[in-house]
Amino acid sequence: MFSIEFLRQFRLGGYAIFDFIVSFFGIYLLSPWLSKTFLKFRLSVPKQSWLWLTLPLSILVHLFSGNITLMTRNFIDLHNHYFLKAVILGLFIWGIKDIKVVRK
Numbered sequence: 264m265f266s267i268e269f270l271r272q273f274r275l276g277g278y279a280i281f282d283f284i285v286s287f288f289g290i291y292l293l294s295p296w297l298s299k300t301f302l303k304f305r306l307s308v309p310k311q312s313w314l315w316l317t318l319p320l321s322i323l324v325h326l327f328s329g330n331i332t333l334m335t336r337n338f339i340d341l342h343n344h345y346f347l348k349a350v351i352l353g354l355f356i357w358g359i360k361d362i363k364v365v366r367k
Contacts, residue, residue, distance in 0.1 A: 315358035
């Protein structure tokens with residue numbers, strides 16, 4: 264039987280591929296519910312925007328929870344990892360560009 268540690272050993276650039284797959288699949292499953300919930304706050308968030316926002320939100324959640332992962336540590340490093348910062352910023356911009364405020 265496969266264990267989580269076995270699945271997490273496959274890496275791309277130091278990041279576990281399994282973690283990316285689980286994160287994006289989880290957001291894909293939760294996006295209809297999240298979009299419906301944010302409509303109550305008068306924000307129309309398309310399901311595709313949730314996929315773009317997966318990594319920026321995960322970094323934010325890891326910072327608030329105090330669980331500093333490799334990507335979180337690399338993102339908050341002031342002197343390195345500029346490509347990662349650019350990718351996360353680009354994903355954030357692509358994620359928020361389609362969010363609309365719904366008027367009654």
